[in-house]
Amino acid sequence: MSETIPSPGDIDRLDLVIVGGGLAGGLLALALTRMAPGVRFLLVEAGKTLGGNHRWSWFETDLAPENAALLSEFPLKSWDEGYDIAFPGYGRTLGTSYRSLASEDFHRHLANVLPGESVLLGKRVAELDAGGVTLVDGSRIGARRVVDCRTFKPSDKLAGGWQVFLGQHIRCHEPHGLTRPVIMDATVDQLAPHGNGAAYRFVYVLPLSEDEVFVEDTYYADHPRMDREQLAARTRAYAREKGWRGEVIGSETGILPVISGGDFDGVIEDLRIPGVAVAGSRGGFSHPLTSYTLPFAAANARDIAALLAECPETSAEDLAFFCEERARRHWRETGFYRMLSRMLFEAADPERRVNVFEHFYGLSGDLVERFYAGQSTWPDRFRILSGKPPVAIGRAMRAMVSRGKPFRMEKTA
Template identity: 70%
Template sequence: MVDSVRNPEKSTTAPHDVVIVGGGLAGGLIALALHRHAPDCRFVVIEAGRRFGGHHRWSWFETDIRPKARSLMDGFDVNGWDEGYDINFPGLGRTLPTAYRSLASAEFHAKLMAELPAERVMLETRAAALDAGGVTLADGARIAARRVIDCRPFKSSQALSGGWQVFLGQQLRCDTPHGLTRPVIMDASVDQLAPHGNGAAYRFVYVLPLSPTDVFIEDTYYADQPKMDAGVLRGRVAEYAHRQGWTGEIVDSEAGILPVISGGDFDAALAEVAIPGVALAGARGGFSHPLTSYTLPFAVDNALAIAHLIAKAPDLSGSELAAFCHRRAKRHWRATAYYRMLSRMLFEAAEPDKRVVVFEHFYALQGKLVERFYAGRSTWPDRLRILTGKPPVAIPRAIRALFSSGKPLNMETPA
């Protein structure tokens, strides 16, 4: 059962201060930040689905979120591992000390429903059109707003280039304790030539021990095309569990295809989704890590920045908020240029079945460097260190990739 749909009055004479369209990670966190830090703001969040967050699991390293911003995640029922995490490659196995966190969308939804006032939430409500003055719903109702924030899902674009992260995960409730105490962020000791309906690709298995008997196993590929053979991936998860000696019942499952952006014309891509006077946030607005596709740390930063701005400047116009978010997106794009270059190296300089060597080379580096990489805060010495030493790819191919514009993100609808 899901919570009853909350529908505040759909036609008001006084416009809302903010309407958030999309109750995924970005939209939900903006709503929470406004509730906590801009208490006088009259906002509403509109979500087409039956619950916030859809059906996902978001994970991050504790150090990905700046210390002053971590309080936004207070109160969420988060899985956490303070003893670090493991990685496994054909020629390398390590335990790194960074604490790791993971949040399931069911817990995300439960927390938002418990904390947000009922009149601030509209579930199972589809937005048909957005503009600077509000939102028109699919049933024709109109919600007037002084500011509108578009947090709908990422839309692929021929203006962007890169590849895809294809994944399917299942939560196994084991018959006996599985014995894991730490996450396995990458187990790339698995077959790199395994068929999966997408050609050769860099493959790894991601494992989270959620309880003494529950373990989340995800089969992941960095692939050239946004295609998935879910049956094959489910078989790979079952095979991995069998090799570990784990038997039991599958109690949950999720799958997805995320962009791994290596370059492109960011202004053109934004122009394809931008609406005059409407602010863009979330992955749709370009706020993700280009190589890992992590979004939560950037969603936290954006939510707090927007809430603090509105609390400080309650008369801020919708166009001014849109310009504020646009400037943040442009800064983020510039700040992550290095990671897009590494994405080009991965997809264009390394043969698909040899991409594992690139990641093995990276994970042999110093732990703090790895921390800063995931947080998107690599220093210049970090960047040089990643590119020095014995090259994991052929130098001529690396040079071509360095100056390449990348492969356009395929507009084909993922299977």
């Protein structure tokens, strides 16, 4: 990997520039290396490492087998004995296998397997167009195609709320005793930090080794404000309550959109750069309610690589159209989950949002698996919406036909 721009001779021969070395861009680079080795690409990342500072986790059933194979190259943390959830009214164990990938392992593996000089680190892109990219320092990198894999860009044409979280990696003085992840412990108080009101809140726990544990404080709120100090204090307090005493050896934070509606055509028009494909969360490739991006990033990576392998003469415009049509299809297919997001943010009072999830997790494990994979069947949808409603019926009906509450986009603390 390099911080030096390739020579003009190399640049002229590039088939593809990928902008953004996060999950979507990194997986696309890996898929091209495996499936379309004749494609000369350059992955341009503004940071010093690929993947940033994240931990991505998913259920094994979230991925089609061919996409799971792409992820299996990485050194994953795996739990095949299921996972736990806990709510004020009940707790249960579900049997689905769970996987997790740390960004440092993501970076390390890609550094070992991607072709030499195919990654450019520490360089920020100023402009993208169908013929290449221009860096902030004025350098030009020409290419036959460009794929934009940068992060989500908030838009006033979208509606919804936010998922805010801070996680800490703790090395305990003694074994913590956990054998399974705790995906959702919602027995904690349902308050956002510093008097910002109620919000659906839970703690997420991964046992990374017998004496290392990852503890994350997460809440769904109407605003994207984050108080890092208070979230860190709450995370440490939770660990102490469980008897996990030790030192914090790593941390991460995130503020992710929970999309409940909006004018997607308008978003596409605002984002569109003629001849530039958009393949990451910026293009709408996420689960509207959970904010998951990994299953969609893996699918896009493989399908784009397959297209270029089978049709090496694919033009920049055709690739951009290919990705835009995928984004439109994804928006159509995830409408049910946006409706559930409206239920969460519009039909449920903040202090009662926990009831929505408590109701959902009381359903069958197979239904939960399909929900997280974004593959809920019509019987699943009926089952989720049937029974004693966790919100007032009148408000639920209004939320079902609402366009969603516009994003509140205050600056984070």
